[in-house]
Amino acid sequence: MxxxxxxxxxxxxxxxxxxxxxxxxxxxxxxxxxxxxxxxxxxxxxxxxxxxxxxxxxxxxxxxxxxxxxxxxxxxxxxxxxxxxxxxxxxxxxxxxxxxxxxxxxxxxxxxxxxxxxxxxxxxxxxxxxxxxxxxxxxxxxxxxxxxxxxxxxxxxxxxxxxxxxxxxxxxxxxxxxxxxxxxxxxxxxxxxxxxxxxxxxxxxxxxxxxxxxxxxxxxxxxxxxxxxxxxxxxxxxxxxxxxxxxxxxxxxxxxxxxxxxxxxxxxxxxGDDKGLRLPPAIAPIQVVIVPIYRSDEERSAVLDVAGKLRDDLAGNGVRAKLDDRDQHRPGYKFGEWELKGVPVRVELGPRDVEAGQVVLVDRVTGDKRSVSLAEATSGMAGTLDEVQLALFEDARAYRDENTHQIDDFDSFAAGVEEKGGFWVGPWCGSPECEEKVSAATKASLRVLPLEREDPRGPCIVCGKPGTERAIWARAY
Ligand SMILES: [Zn+2]
Missing domain, CATH: 3.30.930.10 (Bira Bifunctional Protein; Domain 2)
Structure with a gap:
């Protein structure tokens, strides 16, 4: 890279x-x-x-x-x-x-x-x-x-x-x-x-x-x-x-x-993370990439034989699998490239794995490595992809929860948005003037109001009149 x-x-x-x-x-x-x-x-x-x-x-x-x-x-x-x-x-x-x-x-x-x-x-x-x-x-x-x-x-x-x-x-x-x-x-x-x-x-x-x-x-x-x-x-x-x-x-x-x-x-x-994309399996063009590892021609043919069969078995199970059999790149280079491209699961397969009838699975979300039998790699892949899909969702939800704040007063809200971004939740009186004041002072916009009106739990954060809504504010794309 x-x-x-x-x-x-x-x-x-x-x-x-x-x-x-x-x-x-x-x-x-x-x-x-x-x-x-x-x-x-x-x-x-x-x-x-x-x-x-x-x-x-x-x-x-x-x-x-x-x-x-x-x-x-x-x-x-x-x-x-x-x-x-x-x-x-x-x-x-x-x-x-x-x-x-x-x-x-x-x-x-x-x-x-x-x-x-x-x-x-x-x-x-x-x-x-x-x-x-x-x-x-x-x-x-x-x-x-x-x-x-x-x-x-x-x-x-x-x-x-x-x-x-x-x-x-x-x-x-x-x-x-x-x-x-x-x-x-x-x-x-x-x-x-x-x-x-x-x-x-x-x-x-x-x-x-x-x-x-x-x-x-x-x-x-x-x-x-x-x-x-x-x-x-x-x-x-x-x-x-x-x-x-x-x-x-x-x-x-x-x-x-x-x-x-x-x-x-x-x-x-x-x-995404510092290594690149992390794609949800449901939309990843390649869900599983198989990277063969070999040194000699003899190893190459033994490893590719098994790897090709694994790819076909995965495809037969409805998994979008790719065998990266390019000779001009070393395995380490390929690992980096597929991590950058966010492929959810990498399968590593070398001569010793072939002998043992197993592969190494590496999950893009956690980076965890584990050895499984070839049979399990095929039959269990759908389940593994589901786990990656869920892990991404949970990760994103945890991040959102950590960055969601209740508004205590206008000044700490304005300072907080500036310092750390995030969602800021608090009572609003419903007036466009107060909305405009928030945007002008904080560059945050009113992102969303609950579908069903909730108890605003307090006076408007801007004007102090009775709140009618709980609004979520944030800086946005
Ligand atoms: Zn107001």
Whole structure:
């Protein structure tokens, strides 16, 4: 390996940049703000996609596809929506060598092209609900970019549903929030807090925005997915009406929800250590790497024979296994490379192991080594991977708990955020002015409010008026 990675504790941003580069996940594209996702990074995304898509299908959704370009007048129809995306929109004004009659917006999100279409698809209550999702790229102009976390163009899924009643739409928004929580925790191994955003942090055009929030290993927060309850806002803007069972016209109720390639960055920052990535087995492109150890040609052929069979047996059991049989690199080099790339389990196999019918397993999370029989290496691998998956989750949860603090008073809160980051929990009166004061004084934002209002347990930390909510504050990406 080249130089050592920067230490997380000394230079977390530098560590992140180097890990993304050296693990061959992504690099900057030629246009400012753009990103080239390399095969190893894209394989992680494909596994995230599959985990989400299976759950979307299981909850009754279908996929469709809408166009990249949106005529400007459509985006302008929902006042808050156009205002919210005005500064982030890229606009095409020329085509075929001529100035266009109407500029076309490159989608920053697709409500403005989907809801006018829903107006044609929805006539009666019998047409509802519409439960659809699309996988696509979107573009939001960014000058301060960081690979995966903040790029102009990114990949995501956007769900768009329409319902006959408020209750159904609200239940849908909650259902998809729960799907996101499950994927974040059970698949990515990242503990999250589901809840509500304050009004100032809402999606433009939504009545309620429901996020899942996580803590990264530098004690900063990352929003990991959002589900929006749109009320009837988009239905009114695009005239989406239906005839209810009583024969009256009503506006449809809507939701939208999105999960993006940002979560590759989230996974890197929630689990990585000074040696590089630590990937959760559920999304690791390679779950087990087998590194053969030999000196002579004779040893080589005996070891590779057994190693190849082990790889095939693991693959037959549904484990994503790779045999690293490159001759040009020594085992020590390979160990470092696969640790950097976050492969959950390494199998070491040398001539003596072959004689004894055993292998050495090394777990990327704890670094523990143990010898097991070849048969056990195959039959027990799924269980070992489950243990690694759980260990990563528990590790991240312990870190979050250590870095979550109760707010006693405003000054110690402000000093604490500055000194050690973390989540800070305390009573808030609900006023945007107090929220703004906290942000201005601490650079922390209101990350999440509990789904069900809790007893605030005291007066607002800013103004001292009676609290109405318990809010979680943090500095965030
Ligand atoms: Zn207040």
């Amino acid at each position: 080249a130089d050592r990675l920067p230490k997380q504790s000394e230079d977390f941003p530098g560590w992140y940049v180097e890990v993304v580069k050296r693990a061959e996940l992504a690099e900057h594209g030629p246009a400012r703000g753009s990103m080239i996702i390399r095969p190893y990074g894209f394989a992680i995304w494909e596994n995230i996609q599959r985990a989400l898509d299976d759950r979307f299908k299981a909850t009754g959704h279908e996929n469709f596809y809408f166009p990249l370009l949106i005529p400007m007048h459509l985006l302008a129809a929902e006042a808050q929506h156009v205002e919210g995306f005005k500064l982030q929109a890229a606009v095409v004004t020329q085509g075929g060598g001529e100035t266009l009659d109407e500029p076309l917006v490159i989608r920053p999100t697709s409500e403005a092209v989907i809801w006018p279409t829903y107006a044609r698809w929805i006539q009666s209550y019998r047409d509802l609900p519409l439960l659809y999702n699309q996988w696509c790229n979107v573009l939001r102009w960014e000058m301060r970019t960081r690979l995966f976390l903040r790029t102009s163009e990114f990949l995501w899924q956007e769900g768009h549903t329409a319902h006959a009643t408020r209750e159904e739409a609200w239940d849908e928004a909650l259902r998809m929030l729960e799907v996101y929580r499950e994927v974040a925790e059970d698949v990515l191994g990242i503990p999250v807090i589901p809840g509500r955003k304050s009004e100032s942090e809402r999606f433009p055009g939504a009545d309620e925005t429901l996020p899942i929030e996580a803590m990264m290993r530098d004690a900063k927060a990352l929003q990991c997915g959002t589900s929006h309850f749109l009320g009837q806002n988009f239905a009114k803007a695009y005239d989406v009406k239906f005839l209810n069972p009583e024969g009256r016209q009503e506006y449809a109720w809507g939701t939208s929800w999105g999960f993006t390639t940002r979560m590759i960055g989230g996974t890197i920052m929630a689990h």
